[in-house]
Amino acid sequence: MTDDKFLWAYEKFRNTVYSVIFSYVRNTEDASELSQDTFIKLYTYDGGFDSDEHMKAWLIRVAINSCNNHFRSRKHISASPIPEDLPSEEMHETDEIISIVMKLPEKYRIPIHLFYYEEYSIAEIAKILELPEATVKTRLKRGRDKLKNTLRKEDWL
């Protein structure tokens, strides 16, 4: 990949990569480190991309793989790990939304993130997460239900 193309891709997709990783690891330092790893993989990637969307999907897939490896290599994680680095309440009003979404179990959190942040369709999320569409649909539904119970602000959904 040329340096110019890499710089363009970084500026265009840095939030895409960081946000999906943050949604997984819920820790700003780890998210920053894993995001950089993902872009290094992009820089050294030999294959081509059919389109910008193709590159974006590739980056998200690589980012998710990095997160899975990150968790697998950590020992003694409790069954429901505690979010380590959620934004503190006093920082920004909007952080309340992030804080609440980040408390969802991973299997709901990631489809919710891809749906609302990336505005991917169910079919696209299914392809990225390598899950059946019906599973994605169910997880989105359950994730939304859990958010409704927590947010107590119907207009957010």
Added chain:
Amino acid sequence: MSDNKYKKAMNDVCDRNFNVSAAEMLEKARSAAPTERNITMTGTSKKHLIGKFIGAAAACVIISGTAASAMGYGPLGDSFRRFFGKDETTAEIIDEGHYCELGQDITDGGFTVMLDSVTGDRSSPKLLFEVTVNDEELAAKNDRLHLFAYILDEDTYQNRLDEYGMWDAWGEKDPEVNNMYHVCMDGPATFMINNADVLAAVKQISFTSDPVNRKFDYDVDMEFRFTVPEQALKETAYEYYDDINISSGNVDYELFYAEFGAYDSLLKVKYDFLGTDLAGGETDYYQVADKFDNDWHELAGNFILTVDGVEYAPKEMGYSYCDTEGEAFDAGKCSTWMTFPSVDFTSAESVTLTVNGQVYDLK
């Protein structure tokens, strides 16, 4: 979400926390990229990690250390020590005869993985793998590789796989064979004790350096099916208690379970958090989990395990899990754990736990 408040909020998180400029990122990417590749390697032949006792594909051969010595192979534990020298506990377990040779080979793509054997104890079973990387240039660039596998029973693997994560372990390169790695992976006691039929499905092999293919993570699909005989794993003593209550002043902990294995001694406690002063009226445990973890660490850090007069200090303190949906305990019940070094609980005459001067009999 209306007006996509989530997107705005997440962008805010990104802007505040991911501050690497494009120029810095390019510099990091450049310096991480491979610069040269000039490796010549010769072909190698496979060899097994321990022993030469390969039987039928799915057969598990139990060989005691004594028998192995008598057959002229020397102690099996010494073979283990060659590759996993730091893990003397497992080497000793193998020497005691708790070891089961499997010798199953599966090839997928550019990799051949052999599930060599099973050993360990009933608390911490181990699977020993041998991984051959056919791409010798890839092997030349990596002194280690990272192996990932599901280790479950057949029913769970087929029907409830998404509820489980993979186990993983790093493998070190064989000192004599350039493209072979030896991996000692922890396995789940739940699925490996009581003569269990086990399915170990190796799904991914990862490398930190991959200058040629630039994939780093290689998906594979290798399913090993085998039975773990009881004698392949060293015994662990399990104890259940229902009358040991320990108070920190803030929380009343109920010691309900202890496990005395070859690697460590595990104590588990459970407690209610609702209604405690520490919770301060909070009903979502994870809002106050840090306070409870701190309370437990402060209390358990002073525990003393005494076995026939010999005192042991704590080894590791766990972080809590709260069962909000009542899957493991009553809903709202939380649990946590701590470990001491391994002790011989079975042979001991007296085992006590001392907490701030109060002595509790564990045996």
